[in-house]
Amino acid sequence: MKIKSIRGFHDILPESIRRWHFIEDAARRIFELYGFSEIRIPVLEFTDVFARSLGTTTDIVEKEMYTFEDRDGSSLTLRPEGTAGVVRAYIEDSMHAKSGISKLYYTGMMFRHERPQKGRFRGFYQIGAELIGPQEPASDAELVTMLWRFFEETELTQFLELEISSLGDQNCRPQYKEKLVEYFTPQKNDLCENCQRRLQANPLRILDCKEKKCKEIAAEAPSMLDNLCQECENHFNAVKENLTAVGVPFVINPKIVRGLDYYTRTVFEVTTQELGSQNAVAAGGRYDGLVEELGGPDIAAVGFAMGIERIVLLQEKAIPKGFPKKVDVFIAHLGDEARKAAFPLAIELRQKDVSVEMDYGNKSLKSQMKRADKLGAGFTFILGEEELEKGVVKVRNMNESSEEDIKINEVVDAYQKFKS
Ligand SMILES: [Zn+2]
Ligand SMILES: [Zn+2]
Structure with missing residues (x-):
């Protein structure tokens, strides 16, 4: 089962x-x-x-x-x-x-x-x-x-x-209850079973009965506010x-x-x-x-x-569109060396209150970019062999589709400056 x-x-x-x-x-x-x-x-x-x-x-x-x-x-x-x-x-x-x-x-x-x-x-x-x-x-x-x-x-x-x-x-309230009993008693047989039972014990409850007939009778009942x-x-x-x-x-x-x-x-x-x-x-x-x-x-x-x-x-x-979770930065990496460099970068960004996602394995750039899109990332940091050699990160602004190479040891500061 x-x-x-x-x-x-x-x-x-x-x-x-x-x-x-x-x-x-x-x-x-x-x-x-x-x-x-x-x-x-x-x-x-x-x-x-x-x-x-x-x-x-x-x-x-x-x-x-x-x-x-x-x-x-x-x-x-x-x-x-x-x-x-x-x-x-x-x-x-x-x-x-x-x-x-x-x-x-x-x-x-x-x-x-x-x-x-x-x-x-x-x-x-x-x-x-x-x-x-x-x-x-x-x-x-x-x-x-x-x-x-x-x-x-x-x-x-x-x-x-x-x-x-x-x-x-x-x-x-006791006097008011008596008034209610007085009011409902002559019409007792028209009330629902529950309300007939309530009449002695708890006549106030008749006032909020959902039965149509009880509602009609209660409409004319004396009001607590007048008493x-x-x-x-x-x-x-x-x-x-x-x-x-x-x-x-x-x-x-x-x-x-x-x-x-x-x-x-x-x-x-x-x-x-x-x-x-x-x-x-x-x-x-x-x-x-x-x-x-x-x-x-x-x-x-x-x-x-x-x-x-x-x-x-x-x-x-x-608010029909809801409150979707969005990632600030997605780090896409290509190759083992890039992945090793991306990991501390992700941790450093998170230490600075930037939410970051990245893949754990060696997926293709295309599939990583797809995931970045799905996560609603504002920026993607791309780290391939070429970038590694130059000591830079390719920073792509996902909303403007613009790209810029930034030195890997400056990228956290640059991102924070841009966001503030
Ligand atoms: Zn009072
Ligand atoms: Zn009723």
């Missing part, structure tokens, strides 16, 4: 990795400017970490986690998302005792046993950021602005919309003001929900129409109750996560 990769898992090949680097580098650069530092957390945690943070009745925990028993019988899970592990690390390393504000970002592979489709994998990559400590609306706005700046930097905002809303808090308490309304207004002040465009979508109680106030999603029905490329919000839920102190937090595969798909629309 031929070996192959697991369904829903994919390789990122060298021809596309430069786009990944471009995206990851942009995230790192922007996040660092906003004061964030990278944290690396294990891909494997005790199942409890996710069960407690994601809620035992969510789709992820019920159906999608890769959970297995360790050799000692403990239940382990491959991380389905990053926040739970970051908060676990935050508590375990007592970061709250070291600083009132922790700004953390992560990138890495996540695992969910979902039905694979375009841009959706079972093993997929996310970049996320968590701002733990402050509860002021300026922190929500800073985080959202940072996310938007990342999308500007990667030339993606042309395809994107930022949607924000508020979920209220423990003060105002915020004064503090929540002030908070939401301040977030909006801050975003407006720095020119981050947003729309209000009161239908954004999160199923769990520790989510409070601000929620946001970055969506696109370009990738079919699964339209979110990033999602986040304030989760003031999670640190305590996982056994830490009562500390506020706000964060987001984004799926890199889907950002890569969008990025292909923004």
